[in-house]
Structures are given as structure tokens and as C-alpha cells.
Amino acid sequence: MEKTVEKTLVIQRYNPEQDQRPSQQRYQVPFDNSTSVLDALLYIQQSLDPSLAFRWSCRMAICGSCSVMVNGIPKLGCKTFLREYSGDLLLEPLAHFATEKDLVSDMTLFLQHLQAVKPYLIRQEQSAATTPATKPQPHKQTPKQLAKYRKFSSCINCGLCYAACPQFGLNPEFLGPAALTLAQRYNLDNRDQGKAERMPQLNGKNGVWGCTFVGFCSDVCPKHLDPAAAVNQGKVASATDFVIGLFKP
Amino acid sequence: MSEQHSPRRPYLAPLTASWWLKHRYYRFYMLREATVLPLLFFCGCLIAGFYSLQQGEQSWLNWLSFMAQPWVMALNALTFAASLFHAKTFFELFPRVMPLLPAPLMIAGQWLGTIAVAALLLLLLGGVL
Ligand code: SF4
Ligand code: FES
Numbered sequence: 001m002e003k004t005v006e007k008t009l010v011i012q013r014y015n016p017e018q019d020q021r022p023s024q025q026r027y028q029v030p031f032d033n034s035t036s037v038l039d040a041l042l043y044i045q046q047s048l049d050p051s052l053a054f055r056w057s058c059r060m061a062i063c064g065s066c067s068v069m070v071n072g073i074p075k076l077g078c079k080t081f082l083r084e085y086s087g088d089l090l091l092e093p094l095a096h097f098a099t100e101k102d103l104v105s106d107m108t109l110f111l112q113h114l115q116a117v118k119p120y121l122i123r124q125e126q127s128a129a130t131t132p133a134t135k136p137q138p139h140k141q142t143p144k145q146l147a148k149y150r151k152f153s154s155c156i157n158c159g160l161c162y163a164a165c166p167q168f169g170l171n172p173e174f175l176g177p178a179a180l181t182l183a184q185r186y187n188l189d190n191r192d193q194g195k196a197e198r199m200p201q202l203n204g205k206n207g208v209w210g211c212t213f214v215g216f217c218s219d220v221c222p223k224h225l226d227p228a229a230a231v232n233q234g235k236v237a238s239a240t241d242f243v244i245g246l247f248k249p
Numbered sequence: 250m251s252e253q254h255s256p257r258r259p260y261l262a263p264l265t266a267s268w269w270l271k272h273r274y275y276r277f278y279m280l281r282e283a284t285v286l287p288l289l290f291f292c293g294c295l296i297a298g299f300y301s302l303q304q305g306e307q308s309w310l311n312w313l314s315f316m317a318q319p320w321v322m323a324l325n326a327l328t329f330a331a332s333l334f335h336a337k338t339f340f341e342l343f344p345r346v347m348p349l350l351p352a353p354l355m356i357a358g359q360w361l362g363t364i365a366v367a368a369l370l371l372l373l374l375g376g377v378l
Binding site: 014016017021022072095096097098099100106164166169170212213214215216219226228229232233235236 | 256257258259260261262264268269271272274275278282342345346347348
């Protein structure tokens with residue numbers, strides 16, 4: 001296809017081996033209606049400047065690796081199109097995370113927070129029950145039970161919500177939207193029995209109570225999970241947990 | 250892995266105190282939080298009112314004339330508007346946290362509840378005065 005119209009991309013560059021701090025570099029990129037931010041980055045890397053570093057994989061909003069800030073808003077590069085912007089585009093690495101190089105962020109904290117809430121099905125009787133004599137039984141789930149958590153189960157771990165969350169920016173130990181949403185997703189799953197193991201994390205000062213319902217996370221989530229709602233549902237769960245705890249010996 | 254020879258040197262941009270000015274979204278959030286400020290003034294007025302009521306007629310009358318001053322009226326009108334605004338944002342957030350009924354229904358229900366309670370209070374207090 002013939003591409004005649006050009007757009008200016010201003011990209012934040014940072015080379016840890018040379019630079020003290022990031023700087024900005026401008027590139028002219030030809031584009032049409034179907035050119036995504038990721039396409040533009042690939043064009044720059046292939047035709048203008050092979051030294052530009054950024055992450056990507058699936059190109060279809062599934063893998064969650066192409067997250068960048070576009071004009072200050074966290075976006076998936078493959079799901080954001082140049083045609084949506086009238087002026088220049090400013091591309092920066094995700095806010096609130098350390099920058100490794102150019103548009104590549106260090107996501108270690110994010111992954112640690114996801115891990116901290118034990119985001120998998122936990123069964124209490126598992127090891128005892130699955131002796132050779134008693135064959136493991138499938139865990140049944142009705143559509144109604146599925147509907148309870150389904151909305152919160154489509155997270156692609158892109159981290160956009162963390163770049164949108166000022167509370168995470170102020171306190172990197174705050175578990176943050178995606179991790180707390182994931183905790184809620186498993187707590188709401190009738191097959192799961194691990195709620196008691198997750199609640200201490202959620203109740204702690206870096207858990208649900210660190211959220212002040214700014215709500216920007218829900219706005220930027222490319223999968224429309226509404227993490228802000230999940231976190232605040234977690235507050236209800238945490239408060240209930242506390243009250244029940246009062247009456248327990 | 251020896252850290253010494255690692256070429257890694259992650260750069261973390263400092264978060265400035267003016268972070269909330271950067272976004273329309275953050276500014277809206279700060280506005281919502283700021284509605285508590287005029288409310289504090291109103292609470293102060295209310296406490297002073299109860300106190301003066303206990304002090305006797307003269308101080309009660311003084312309080313009434315204080316409340317009737319234009320700047321106090323203006324500040325309290327602002328408090329009222331700010332509280333309505335806060336209520337609106339709160340009522341819209343609530344159905345997302347407790348999805349019991351369809352959101353529009355819950356929002357309408359909360360406003361109806363507010364109006365009912367306000368009407369009841371007016372009726373009770375209005376009867377006293
Ligand atoms: S909750 Fe949404 S924004 Fe956050 S990591 Fe998951 S998909 Fe991305
Ligand atoms: S490249 Fe996979 S989400 Fe964009």
C-alpha cells in the first residue's frame with residue numbers, strides 16, 4: 001500500500017550504558033489508517049534506527065508486552081493507531097516503573113505483586129484425597145458461579161493499570177490493581193479454597209486499603225476488567241473478614 | 250550473576266508533588282477529594298451552633314446572625330454544591346463495588362433515598378422551629 005502521509009513520533013531514549021538520564025528523539029513515520037503505534041516502532045527499528053529498544057510479541061492485544069505511554073496515557077502499542085492522534089505522538093516507557101532501555105520497562109515489581117496474591121486455584125484437601133484409590137474428581141462449576149468472577153479473569157498482565165495508578169507511583173509496595181483484581185478473581189471462584197491464605201495480603205497496608213478509588217486504572221485497562229471495582233470489592237471482603245475475625249476465638 | 254558487571258542501570262523518573270496536575274483524570278479525582286474542605290467548615294458551624302444553643306439565648310441569636318452573613322451563606326452554598334457533587338460520584342461508583350442491581354437502578358435508588366432522608370429531616374426540624 002502506498003503510504004504518503006507522515007507523522008512525527010517523539011520517543012524517549014535511554015541507553016543505560018551511555019546516558020545519565022533519558023532524552024527525546026524525533027522520527028518521521030509514514031502511516032495510513034491501519035498503522036498502529038507498534039507498526040510505527042517496527043518501521044523505525046527496521047528502516048531508520050536499529051538501536052531503538054521496545055517490547056512486543058503478539059500484535060493483537062493478547063500478550064500484554066507492548067505497553068507504552070502515548071501522550072502521557074498508558075496504552076497497548078498494538079491496539080493504538082496513529083490515525084487517532086491529530087498532532088505529534090510522544091512515546092515514553094510505562095510510568096511508575098524503572099526504565100531499562102528506551103521503551104523497555106523493568107516489570108519485576110509487577111510480577112512480584114502478582115505472585116504475592118497466589119493467583120491460582122488452591123485446594124485444601126488435595127494431597128490427602130488423591131490417593132490412587134480415590135480418583136481425583138473434576139470440580140464442577142455452574143454458569144452462574146462462572147459469571148461471578150469471569151469479568152476479572154481476562155487480565156493480560158500488561159501493567160497499564162499500574163502506570164495509571166498514582167498510589168502505586170507513590171508506594172511501589174502497594175500490590176496494585178491487577179494483583180488485587182487477580183486475588184478477587186480467585187476468591188470469587190467456587191473451586192478455590194485459598195481465600196484465607198490471600199486475605200492477610202489483601203488486609204495489609206499494601207493491600208486493598210492502599211487504593212483511594214482514583215479509578216484511572218479501569219479507564220486504561222485494554223480488556224475492560226474494571227480493576228478499580230475489583231479492588232473495592234476486595235475492601236468489602238477485607239472488612240467482612242475483619243468483622244468475622246472479631247468473633248472468632 | 251555478578252551485579253558489578255551488569256550493564257543494567259534502570260532509570261526511575263521521580264514522582265513530583267504536582268503529579269495530580271498532569272491528567273484530567275487525576276485533577277477530577279483531587280476535586281472529588283477536595284469536597285471535604287468546605288464540609289469541614291460546615292461541620293465547624295454546626296458544632297458552634299450546638300454550643301451556642303447550650304450557652305443561652307443571646308449566644309444562639311449571635312450564631313444565627315453569624316450564619317446569615319453573606320460570606321458564610323456563600324461558603325455553605327459551596328459546601329452544599331460540593332457535597333452534591335461528591336454524592337453524585339459516590340453513587341456512580343457504588344454499583345461497581347456492590348453490583349446488586351443494574352447500575353442505573355441503583356443510582357436512581359440512592360438519589361431517591363437521599364431525597365427521602367432530606368425531606369424527613371426537613372419535616373422534623375421544620376416542625377421544631
Ligand atoms: S487489569 Fe487490565 S490494565 Fe491491568 S494488567 Fe490486567 S489487562 Fe492490563
Ligand atoms: S504485542 Fe501483544 S499486546 Fe501488543
